Amino acid sequence: MGDYYFHLDHLSVGYNGKAIINDIRIGINKGEIVTLIGPNGAGKSTILKTISRQLEMIEGRVEFDGTELREYSYKDLSCKMAVVLTERMRPELMTCHDVVATGRYPYTGRLGILSREDEAKVDAAMKAVNASELGSRDFNAISDGQRQRVLLARAICQEPDIILLDEPTSFLDIRHKLELLAILRRMAKAENITVIMSLHEIDLAMKVSDRILCIKGDHLFKEGQPDEIFDEEMIRQLYDINNGFFDPLFGSIELPKVGGEAKTLVLSSCGRGVPVYRRLQKANVPFIAGILTENDIDYQLARLLAEDIIMSGVYETLSDEVIQKALCIVDKCDQVIDAGVVIGETNAGIAKILEAARTQGKLEKM
Amino acid sequence: MAADTKIQQNTPTDYHRENAIRRTRWIMVFAILAVLFLVIIILNVNTGNVDISVGRILNILFTRSGDIDEVNIIWRIRMPRILMAAMLGGALALSGFLLQTFFENPIAGPFVLGISSGAKLVVAILMIIVIQRVGRVSSWTLVAGAFVGSLIATGFILLVSRTVKNMAALLVAGVMIGYICSAATEFMITFAEDSNIVNLHGWSQGSFSGMNWGNVQFTAILVGITFVLTFLLSKPISAFQLGEAYAQSMGVNVKRFKVVLILLSSLLSATVTAFAGPISFVGIAVPFLIKRALGTAKPLVVIPATFLGGAVFCMMCDLIARMAFAPTELNISTVTSVFGAPIVIFMLVKRQKNK
Numbered sequence: 001m002g003d004y005y006f007h008l009d010h011l012s013v014g015y016n017g018k019a020i021i022n023d024i025r026i027g028i029n030k031g032e033i034v035t036l037i038g039p040n041g042a043g044k045s046t047i048l049k050t051i052s053r054q055l056e057m058i059e060g061r062v063e064f065d066g067t068e069l070r071e072y073s074y075k076d077l078s079c080k081m082a083v084v085l086t087e088r089m090r091p092e093l094m095t096c097h098d099v100v101a102t103g104r105y106p107y108t109g110r111l112g113i114l115s116r117e118d119e120a121k122v123d124a125a126m127k128a129v130n131a132s133e134l135g136s137r138d139f140n141a142i143s144d145g146q147r148q149r150v151l152l153a154r155a156i157c158q159e160p161d162i163i164l165l166d167e168p169t170s171f172l173d174i175r176h177k178l179e180l181l182a183i184l185r186r187m188a189k190a191e192n193i194t195v196i197m198s199l200h201e202i203d204l205a206m207k208v209s210d211r212i213l214c215i216k217g218d219h220l221f222k223e224g225q226p227d228e229i230f231d232e233e234m235i236r237q238l239y240d241i242n243n244g245f246f247d248p249l250f251g252s253i254e255l256p257k258v259g260g261e262a263k264t265l266v267l268s269s270c271g272r273g274v275p276v277y278r279r280l281q282k283a284n285v286p287f288i289a290g291i292l293t294e295n296d297i298d299y300q301l302a303r304l305l306a307e308d309i310i311m312s313g314v315y316e317t318l319s320d321e322v323i324q325k326a327l328c329i330v331d332k333c334d335q336v337i338d339a340g341v342v343i344g345e346t347n348a349g350i351a352k353i354l355e356a357a358r359t360q361g362k363l364e365k366m
Numbered sequence: 367m368a369a370d371t372k373i374q375q376n377t378p379t380d381y382h383r384e385n386a387i388r389r390t391r392w393i394m395v396f397a398i399l400a401v402l403f404l405v406i407i408i409l410n411v412n413t414g415n416v417d418i419s420v421g422r423i424l425n426i427l428f429t430r431s432g433d434i435d436e437v438n439i440i441w442r443i444r445m446p447r448i449l450m451a452a453m454l455g456g457a458l459a460l461s462g463f464l465l466q467t468f469f470e471n472p473i474a475g476p477f478v479l480g481i482s483s484g485a486k487l488v489v490a491i492l493m494i495i496v497i498q499r500v501g502r503v504s505s506w507t508l509v510a511g512a513f514v515g516s517l518i519a520t521g522f523i524l525l526v527s528r529t530v531k532n533m534a535a536l537l538v539a540g541v542m543i544g545y546i547c548s549a550a551t552e553f554m555i556t557f558a559e560d561s562n563i564v565n566l567h568g569w570s571q572g573s574f575s576g577m578n579w580g581n582v583q584f585t586a587i588l589v590g591i592t593f594v595l596t597f598l599l600s601k602p603i604s605a606f607q608l609g610e611a612y613a614q615s616m617g618v619n620v621k622r623f624k625v626v627l628i629l630l631s632s633l634l635s636a637t638v639t640a641f642a643g644p645i646s647f648v649g650i651a652v653p654f655l656i657k658r659a660l661g662t663a664k665p666l667v668v669i670p671a672t673f674l675g676g677a678v679f680c681m682m683c684d685l686i687a688r689m690a691f692a693p694t695e696l697n698i699s700t701v702t703s704v705f706g707a708p709i710v711i712f713m714l715v716k717r718q719k720n721k
């Protein structure tokens with residue numbers, strides 16, 4: 001399996017001796033961020049629990065740093081691997097500093113008393129996740145975002161080579177999601193720590209990960225670098241989506257188009273159509289978008305939301321044919337929205353279309 | 367937002383100062399407990415149906431000379447009883463703390479989970495059968511019997527806890543096991559034919575009366591060893607407080623650790639039950655109060671403090687049991703319930719609020 005740092009070799013995972021995911025084969029390099037995505041209940045947590053040895057593997061091998069997982073003693077494993085779990089823990093009367101300090105467990109003596117060096121490492125870990133100011137607060141009394149940061153600091157000061165995180169962004173708002181993932185990214189690259197996690201947000205997964213593992217059904221559905229594997233079709237298959245869209249270019253998720261006969265034409269360019277498309281989408285009004293070229297930002301969204309698009313070639317002068325088609329559509333429509341078309345040399349013909357709409361009393365400016 | 371501005375005022379090293387303050391607080395709690403311990407011992411020795419002045423008591427304690435009746439009362443009756451109350455109280459509180467750690471719930475204890483009653487049943491059987499045949503039962507046999515009883519009751523609770531994850535339901539199961547064992551014990555006592563029945567009856571309700579130096583010696587060794595072993599487990603216990611999965615990720619062999627935890631807590635509560643019968647609520651109330659007083663759940667400080675606190679609590683309750691309606695003595699559980707049960711209710715209410 002090459003020179004990978006971390007191997008899953010024909011791994012089957014599951015509960016009570018019954019495999020739910022079979023034959024996972026991948027190699028992971030040191031310092032990579034690997035993200036598991038897939039529908040709820042696909043078994044992402046099961047894989048993470050197996051790798052962290054909370055669950056017995058059903059078949060196969062997990063190997064890293066040249067040693068098989070089951071050959072590690074619990075203590076040695078704890079020096080190599082730290083975890084951030086989904087279960088909400090409610091420790092009694094513990095400050096955040098206390099919680100982070102438990103990360104030093106594998107390194108302290110018989111009674112677990114922190115040395116000065118341990119204290120320094122705890123301080124550094126808390127600083128790395130911007131949680132220093134939380135130190136003296138009760139762990140149960142902080143927000144979800146703060147809690148995840150504290151738990152991450154706990155994992156960091158365990159000085160692992162690998163950190164496993166099970167849905168670390170689940171309860172967080174967008175700001176805290178970004179913050180957490182940025183810290184992971186920085187850590188993976190600066191400290192060469194391998195991060196294996198599960199995420200719900202495919203858009204974030206795409207942006208933060210070096211490798212993506214898609215889990216579906218009883219097997220590894222797809223695996224690779226985000227730009228290799230992310231396309232609309234794959235996401236639709238992975239999540240069985242037939243009423244929505246994923247735009248792989250920006251990683252954005254769109255609701256399905258309204259459908260039905262379009263009686264509204266939106267004329268726009270240079271991204272000015274985007275807010276109008278969204279407004280019509282929310283108002284449940286089907287529309288036709290025009291006149292767009294493939295390199296226009298409006299086109300990327302119109303593709304997903306508009307019933308039809310009047311297209312023109314990139315850097316080409318608007319042809320009579322396209323103008324005729326547009327005039328036809330204006331006739332059929334009840335409403336023509338001018339979302340702010342910039343008229344220049346190549347698309348001078350648009351003026352004609354706007355004029356036609358105005359004389360028919362259908363034009364609206366936005 | 368208010369919380370955010372509050373954080374801003376703190377400096378990064380604030381928690382170091384906070385930790386220093388906490389350490390001072392721990393020392394103060396220990397100091398107060400130590401003072402209480404001494405005061406209650408003196409009060410206890412000094413109080414009884416026979417009045418003996420403090421000067422004469424000190425004389426008797428340090429020189430063992432004086433009025434022969436008084437020496438006997440102090441040395442043969444009061445001192446062993448006080449020391450047993452102290453050690454068994456500590457053992458009971460510690461046993462509660464271990465069970466709370468095991469079940470990850472602060473309202474677990476040897477009494478509410480029916481473990482004490484299980485021990486009581488086996489000890490009652492032993493007493494009735496062995497005393498009828500042999501005439502007397504050794505401390506070893508009693509403790510071993512109580513240990514077996516504790517483990518059987520704990521086994522039941524563990525079986526139930528495999529399907530019942532809800533802690534309240536588990537507690538109800540424990541209380542029921544307790545009732546069943548108590549009913550069986552009462553049944554046996556009712557039909558046992560012996561002059562020991564009176565004795566047995568008093569014991570089965572919980573009491574520190576009738577302790578001798580042999581008991582003290584035996585208990586000191588057993589509880590002493592168990593205490594040291596528990597203290598040495600401070601570190602894995604602290605890991606376990608974050609939950610099983612985290613404990614394992616820190617390098618704790620969780621399966622083995624859980625077995626050890628159950629054995630230690632059973633041994634502690636078995637020792638108590640063997641000598642003093644089942645005593646209620648100490649196992650829950652004392653760890654709770656101690657953790658509040660210390661402001662932490664760190665086993666390294668909580669374990670010794672809980673032991674000391676249990677000792678103080680039980681000696682105090684025993685004093686009240688002896689003196690409140692003297693010369694009639696109350697069951698020790700009557701007194702511990704009066705103090706302990708309200709605390710448990712308070713904890714339940716608070717827990718519900720926090721949810």
